[in-house]
């Protein structure tokens with residue numbers, strides 16, 4: 001089945017808004033894996049609004065599946081990744097004022113910078129994924145970077161904003177990019193804005209190996225607990241169409 005990587009950023013958000021020591025995203029990661037998550041994702045932002053450097057180091061110590069660190073191309077972040085050695089880094093664009101990641105990397109403009117950072121990380125044994133909008137032109141550039149990029153994560157934000165059942169064009173673009181990416185030898189992942197209501201058409205795309213889901217899962221966990229929220233999401237990912 002499609003793997004689920006649980007993004008624990010917003011466990012840390014809840015901690016940071018009160019400057020408290022709890023809830024602990026590392027404890028949440030352990031519970032998430034015990035509940036069936038296949039891996040854990042955390043985004044270390046330049047403003048440290050949720051995940052902190054110490055969380056990344058602690059996650060590295062406890063995560064048993066794949067630890068995926070989302071980060072910008074900033075040198076400071078590359079240093080953290082090289083010191084911590086997560087299994088995978090997903091490179092994302094980052095704008096200080098944004099509420100959440102607003103779009104994919106623009107490889108048409110930044111191919112050289114991305115290549116330089118990806119090479120640096122790959123040399124240290126870290127797999128590199130790129131967060132990309134569902135645009136075949138972006139995927140074609142990613143395919144040129146196969147020597148230092150293992151895969152890419154399709155941004156499902158625009159898809160997730162469609163009314164249920166009206167995914168038409170957005171879904172078709174994601175399917176096309178997934179097909180194209182897999183044909184060129186890249187691993188294909190997807191995420192952003194996915195919920196148990198909209199996840200199935202995405203988990204049904206055969207080329208997509210893994211989904212990164214955070215906000216909806218952690219929000220649901222506040223009400224019913226993390227274990228049940230993950231169980232529900234895994235069940236939704238497998239629902240008959």
Ligand code: PXP
Pocket residue numbers: 007009043070090092100101131153190191192193194212213214215216
């Ligand atoms: N993928 C990337 C690159 C992201 O930046 C985020 C948000 O941190 C996600 C996936 C998860 O999005 P959401 O929290 O909406 O599930």
